[in-house]
Amino acid sequence: MDFEEIFAKLYPSLFRYLNRLTGDPDVAADISQEAFVRLLQRPLPEADARRWLFTVATNLVRDWARAGERQRRLLRDSYRGPTRPDRPDESAERSLRIAAVRAALAQISPRDREILLMREEGFRYAEIAEVVGVAPGSVGTLLARALRRFAAVFGEQAAGKSPTGTDENLNEE
Amino acid sequence: MMGHPAEQTLLAYLDRELPVDERSTVREHVQVCAACSGMLDELAAATRSLADAISALDVPAPALLASELEGDLVARALQELDAPVPAATTITPLRRRASRRPLLAAALIIIFVAGAGAAIPGSPLREWLARSVELVTGGPSEEPTDTAAPSSGQGSGSPAAVSVQPRDGLVRIIITQPAPETMIRVRLLDGGTASVWSVEGRYRTAPGEIEVLEAGPGEVVVLLPRTVPSAEVELDGHLVATKEGSDFRLLIPAADSSDAEVSFQAGG
Structure with missing residues (x-):
C-alpha cells in the first residue's frame, strides 16, 4: 500500500481523533498534517503506520497542550x-x-x-x-x-x- | 463457578479483548449472574453514550490537506539549505498531485529554485556546487547545449518511473522510460535528505526505498544532500551523474546549469 492509499485510509480517522482530543479543528488539521509529513519521511507498512501516526500525533497534542494556555482557554x-x-x-x-x-x-x-x-x-x-x-x-x-x-x-x-x-x-x- | 469478574474484565469482554477460554468463562457467568449482567449492560450503555456524545464534535476533515503535505515538504527542504548537516541521511519522496494542477506545480518549482538560490549565496555549498558543475559543463555561464540525455527506448509520451534506492550509503536514482519532455533537475543540497519530486506520478514506498511510477511529461526534481557519500543518477540504464564524496560529476552535457543545480532533458 503506497503513501497515498495510507493517507486516504488513515487521515479521516486521525483528524477525527485529534479534533475530538483538542476541540479545535484547526489544531487537528495542523497536527494531522505534521504527523503525515513525518510519515512521508519515514515510509512504514500500513499496519505500523497507523499506530506510529497516532503516537506521533498524540505526542504533538501533548506538546501543544503543554506549550500554553490555548487549549485550556x-x-x-x-x-x-x-x-x-x-x-x-x-x-x-x-x-x-x-x-x-x-x-x-x-x-x-x-x-x-x-x-x-x-x-x-x-x-x-x-x-x-x-x-x-x-x-x-x-x-x-x-x-x-x-x-x-x-x-x-x-x-x-x-x-x-x-x-x-x-x-x-x-x-x- | 468463577467469582464475579472485575469491571475491567467485563469491559474487555465487551471489547473482545479476552482470550477465548476466558471469554467463554465470563459469558457463562454473566448468563447466570444478574449483578454482572447488569454491570455489563451499564458498560455497553456507557460505551454507546460515549460514542454518541463525541460524534457530536465531528466536523469534516479539511479536503486540501493531502496537497498541503507537498508544499510543507518543499518548505522544509528549503529550510534545510541553511540547516546544519545531520549525521544520518534519509530518503524522502516529495509528492504532489500536480496532474490536476499543472500551473501550480510549475509555480512551486520556480519558487523552490529561486528560494534555494537565495538561500545559499556565499556559502561553502555554493562554491562547491559551482566548482562541481564547472568540472563537467565548462562553467556555469556556458550556453545550454542541445538534447542532453540518452534517448528513451520506449518512445515519446511513455510514462517515466523514478526510484531511489539507498544501499550501503549509496543513493541510486533511476529514471526509466521518461517522456522526452521530462526535465530532470539535480540539486545538490547541504542538508541530510535525498528527495525526488515528480510533477506527476505516484509513489510506492518501502523502508529505505521510494519508487515513483507513471511520471509523465514535466519536471523531476532530485534533491541530493552533500552528505550522501555516494550517489548515481541513471537515465534509462545510462549513468548520467555520479557523486563520490564531495565530487559530483555530470557525465552528459547539461541543458542548463547554475550555481545551485544542473538540469537535463530526458529525451528528445
Whole structure:
C-alpha cells in the first residue's frame, strides 16, 4: 500500500481523533498534517503506520497542550451555556450538546481522553498501551475508569450543571 | 463457578479483548449472574453514550490537506539549505498531485529554485556546487547545449518511473522510460535528505526505498544532500551523474546549469 492509499485510509480517522482530543479543528488539521509529513519521511507498512501516526500525533497534542494556555482557554470558553450557540447555523440544542461534550472531556484527564478516543477509533488494548505509554495490562482498568468518569461528568453537563475543574485536568499527568 | 469478574474484565469482554477460554468463562457467568449482567449492560450503555456524545464534535476533515503535505515538504527542504548537516541521511519522496494542477506545480518549482538560490549565496555549498558543475559543463555561464540525455527506448509520451534506492550509503536514482519532455533537475543540497519530486506520478514506498511510477511529461526534481557519500543518477540504464564524496560529476552535457543545480532533458 503506497503513501497515498495510507493517507486516504488513515487521515479521516486521525483528524477525527485529534479534533475530538483538542476541540479545535484547526489544531487537528495542523497536527494531522505534521504527523503525515513525518510519515512521508519515514515510509512504514500500513499496519505500523497507523499506530506510529497516532503516537506521533498524540505526542504533538501533548506538546501543544503543554506549550500554553490555548487549549485550556479554548475548552473552557467552549461552554457558553444554552443561550449562546457556538455557530449561528447550529440549533441551540445541538450547540448545548457540543458544549456539554467538550466540557465533559475537559474534566477528565488527558490520558483518559486519549485512551477513550483511541478506543473509539478501534484500537486494540495493546495498541492503546503503546501509543499512550502505559502497561498493556493496565489498559482495561484505565478504560473502565475513564468511561465511568466521562459518563459521570457528561451526565452532569447534559443535566445543565456548570463545568468544574476544567483547567487543572488539561495539564499532563 | 468463577467469582464475579472485575469491571475491567467485563469491559474487555465487551471489547473482545479476552482470550477465548476466558471469554467463554465470563459469558457463562454473566448468563447466570444478574449483578454482572447488569454491570455489563451499564458498560455497553456507557460505551454507546460515549460514542454518541463525541460524534457530536465531528466536523469534516479539511479536503486540501493531502496537497498541503507537498508544499510543507518543499518548505522544509528549503529550510534545510541553511540547516546544519545531520549525521544520518534519509530518503524522502516529495509528492504532489500536480496532474490536476499543472500551473501550480510549475509555480512551486520556480519558487523552490529561486528560494534555494537565495538561500545559499556565499556559502561553502555554493562554491562547491559551482566548482562541481564547472568540472563537467565548462562553467556555469556556458550556453545550454542541445538534447542532453540518452534517448528513451520506449518512445515519446511513455510514462517515466523514478526510484531511489539507498544501499550501503549509496543513493541510486533511476529514471526509466521518461517522456522526452521530462526535465530532470539535480540539486545538490547541504542538508541530510535525498528527495525526488515528480510533477506527476505516484509513489510506492518501502523502508529505505521510494519508487515513483507513471511520471509523465514535466519536471523531476532530485534533491541530493552533500552528505550522501555516494550517489548515481541513471537515465534509462545510462549513468548520467555520479557523486563520490564531495565530487559530483555530470557525465552528459547539461541543458542548463547554475550555481545551485544542473538540469537535463530526458529525451528528445
